[in-house]
Amino acid sequence: MLIRSSIEATIGWDFGPDSICEDAHLALVFSSRYKGRSDWFSGRSYGASPSNMRDFLKQRERWSWGLVGLAFNKTLPRHSRALLMYSVTTWVIGPFQHVAVVLAAGALMGDINTSPVSPWILPLWAITMGYAVWMYWEGLKINASVSANGRRLWWEPPVVLLLMPFFAIWEACGSFKGLLRYLRGTENQFVVIAKPA
Known part of the structure; x- marks a missing residue:
């Protein structure tokens, strides 16, 4: 995300103790104040992933907790919150x-046929599933390209595909x-996780 420092100074980053996804909060405030003033540019940002599965779980928990909080934050525009709530x-x-x-x-109900009620849903399901597979495949390719040897090992793509249900x-x-x-009303905590350098 690139933003002019004058706009960043106007909005600020301190949204109070209830906001634990300050980057998303800033984006929602920006989009409501400066309608049509944002754009997309093609680029990549390389960041560090969580160093273990426990930290990965904590990171996703904080993201979800913070985004649900933003979806119910009445200081933000209703239409932005509605789109966020859907996602x-x-x-x-x-x-x-x-x-x-x-x-x-399906097994508990005695019906092992878990196909959709309507066959018209299958193309949408296939596109969604194909996109998920593509994201993992591309993620592996990008991660390998910036690693020490710059390439994937032969066994990595099939292992990623096999582990997708676990991921x-x-x-x-x-x-x-x-x-x-969020539903329990637990006090917000900005969880900091270790990431490899």
Whole structure:
């Protein structure tokens, strides 16, 4: 994100103790004050990922917790909150959409056919699933390109594809935990996690 320092100074970063996703908060305030004044530019930002699975879960929990809080923040425009609510809802109910949960529910109900009620949903499902696979595939390619040897090992792509259901449930659990923390009214905490240098 690039922003003019004068605009950044006008908006500021201190949104109070209830805001733990200050970057998203700043973006929502900016978009409401400066309508049509933002743009997209093609570029990449290389950051450090969480150093372990526990920290990854904590990071996703904080993101979800903060974004749910923004979706219910009445100081922000209603239309921005509605779009955010839609996106966050699909994220936080992730555990209930996981293939293992759907298959288990079908088995418990005595019906192993978990196909959609209408075949018209299948193309949308295929596009969504294809996009998820592409994101992991591209992520692996980009990570490998900036690593020491600059290339993927032969076994990494198939392992990433095989582990996608595990990655999906792990991320979904983090986002669902964030929703629960928001609903419980837990005091906001900006969780700092260790990242490799």
